Amino acid sequence: EITKEQRALIKAILAAYDRHQIPQDVTKKLLQEQYSAEENFLLLTEVATSQVQVLVEFTKNIPGFLSLDREDQIALLKGSAVEAMFLRSAQVLSKKMPSGHTEVLEERIRKSGMSEEFMTPMFNFYKSIGELHMTQEEQALLTTITILTPDRPYVKSHEAVERLQETMLNVLRKLCVLQHPQEPQYFARLGRLTELRTLHHYHAEMLTSWKTNDHKFTPLLCEIWDVQ
């Protein structure tokens, strides 16, 4: 029994999630011919930069986000960007996004100069996300919940963020029961995505390994990931 307010919340978040997508002219570049490690890294950097811009716009539309302390808004974005991008790229790689050019994206990630040790956990995560068959609402809510994680570095008003996240978790819990009646454990399985945290940790090492091989990031990625 989802309340009227909760239904309005889902509608607002889903609308924002659908409205803020990477422009076609950026994702189309993934289809171009060159497949060198350098070319793949450059393309992924461009797509990631565009994805961060889209993420910032989406976050501004999360009801309640803009009423948080300004510095906390930045801390939440910086702390969640990698995890939100794992979720988004997972949706693309599990063939949910026709615009994602799934095979090409996977190929470029595998051949972008990232060390082998990150491939296995990363693609295992992609596989487990694919098996969840999340609806668009669940994807949007899960991304929102990831962004509203209170225990990110430098977040000051922990409780304010926790209250917002709790509101979203309550909605997602009810939605899962409604949308996956045959699987009462579904919401708990979504919780298993705490793997996201370990991927976040791997990612920091990935960045260092790319950096040591003199890979350049864009100013926006440097700012959000505190590199260089």
Ligand SMILES: CC(C)c1onc(-c2c(Cl)cccc2Cl)c1COc1ccc(-c2ccc3c(C(=O)O)c[nH]c3c2)cc1
């Ligand atoms: C700086 C680069 C080298 C990097 O560093 N770590 C990661 C990285 C990696 Cl390699 C994996 C997971 C997370 C990150 Cl940040 C990346 C590349 O990150 C991304 C981010 C986002 C997409 C992505 C999103 C949406 C769509 C989409 C649609 O919406 O229609 C269609 N195609 C999409 C592609 C791909 C790659």
